[in-house]
Amino acid sequence: MADTKVEFSQLSKLYSEAKLKYPYLAYDIEQLHETEQKIYEYSVQIQDLEAQKLDTNFNSLLNSGVSNQNKTVIDDKIKKLRDEISVLQGSTLFQRKNELETASNELDSYLKEVNTNLDFQRALREALVERYESHIDSQEKSMVVPKKTLAIISRLENLAKNDPELQVILNIDKDKQELSFYENVIAQQKSIKSKDPKEQAERDAGIKFLERQKADYRKGIKNKGFKLCKYIDEHRKELGIPSHEKIDFNDSTSPLYFISEVTWADSPLTLSATKELFTDAINRTEKNIESTKQCLTITNKEILELKNKREEELQDLSLYPKKDILSTLGRIAKGTITGIKNFFYGNKHPFKGVYKKPPMPKAPSRSSVVDTNNNFLDAYKTEIGQDVIEQILQNHKKQVEEQRQSGSRQNNSQDGRTL
Incomplete structure (x- = not known):
């Protein structure tokens, strides 16, 4: 156990103050690494050119003219690289290399120090569990309207198989495509101006004809849109719309809103486009939810591991019951006696909770960082807490991606064996 203790609030303050001095430190460090990588790559190229130059010197014995010419070209390349x-070495960023690395190391030392406290690590992951669960919940809710919309469109298409009139109504997609075609042609024709009055008059007449065709399609779309909305209202049962649910095509939170938007001549949206957009959105969201659930599983596993480590730490400090068989049997015996006493005292649930381990004490800890008053319950609200959470998040994403790639390789391997 560390002799010198520092309160988390104090360390958190020091971290924020140090970070405030370098608001763009992460970006600067990234740019610095890129600069160093370029310098390294240029140095390697120079070494390769020096080797070529050496070969050229040997070849000069055979053909001095060509060799000297090659040597000059190589020297020019080396000079440009140098x-x-x-x-790069003279840039302001590179000149600040030591300063930036010192600041980065200082922040890293604070992160490393606070991470020595198991309660801190556990508290952040417990906060992260809430964030993951909230994200999953919001993502699942975001799919409700798209799924209902797709279900209604699918039912409309199935009903249209035995309803010629509905088939005509659902041809609204084709009408909108034709309307879009006429609008593009009209816009193109209007952008052309002829110097010849006769030629321009013919073009204007053609545009008027196209405008009439366009107006007919707009009218047809409006008519079919009205019929589609009426059909939905009259066939709510077949479309899976509850009888008590109010049909409001102007409600943006309703699945019918996106179907009604298809009926607007000014909207480029079609039923097929809606299906494609929502299907893609649902697939992306489901993948996101699956990844988040995997992150949640990893987090819960880490919490359990940290809890066990903390128990072991407290056992070593003689502040928590041990896990060996004798201590477990002793706890069971003590719990049984307590349960019997509860029974005689008329307790309805005499054995409830009697075998549980006592709650872990908040302190002490081997770590030099402590949070005497809150035991890190609000650590996730601090800047240092948020930065550690970001590190945890990135680590979880990396693990999930590795699991995905591993699963993909196994599937490919199995497919290969099958073949």
Whole structure:
């Protein structure tokens, strides 16, 4: 157990103050690494060119003219690369290399120090569980309207198989495509101006004809749209719309809103486009939910591991019951006696909770960082807590991606064996 303790609030303050001095530190460090990588790559190229130059010197014994020419070309390339390196090393960013690395190391030391406290790590993951669960819930809710919309469109298409009139109504997609075609042609024709009055008059007459065709399609779309809305209202049972549910085509939270938008001549949306957009959105959301659930599983596993580590830490400090068989049997015996006493005292549930381990004490800890008053319950609200959570999130995403790639490789391997 560390002799010198520092309160979490104090360390959190130091971290925020240090970070405030370098608001763009993460970006600067990233750019610095890119600069160093370029310098390294240029240095490797110079080494390769120096090797080529050495070969050229040997070849000069056979053909001095060609060899000297090649040597000059190589020297020019080396000079350009060295000039590039000089520019990079002379940049303001590279000149601040030591300063930036010192600041980065200082922040990393705070993160490393606070992460030595198991209660801190556990508290952040418990906060992360709430965030994951909330995200899953919001994502599942976001799919409700798209799924209902797709279900209604699917039922409309099935009903249309035995209803010629509905088939004509659902041809609204084709009408909108034709309308879009006429609008594009009209816009194109209007952009052309002829110097010849006769030619321009013919073009204007053609545009008027196209405008009439366009107006007919707009009228047809409006008519079919009205009939579609009426059909939905009259066939709510067949479409799976509850009888008590109010039909409001102007309610943006309703699945009918997106179907009604198809009926607007000014809207480019079609039934087929709606199906495609919502299907893609649902697939993306379901993948996102699955990834989040995997992250949640990882987090809960880490919480359990941290809890066990904390129990072991407290056992070593002689502050918590041990896990060996004798201590377990002793706890069971003590719990049984307590349960019997509860029974004689008329307790309705005499054995409820009697075998549970006592709650873990908040302190002490081997860590040099402690939170005497809150035991890190509000750590996730602090800047250092948020930065550690971000690190945890990135680690979880990496694990999920590795699991996905591993599963993909196994499937490919099995497919190969099958073949």
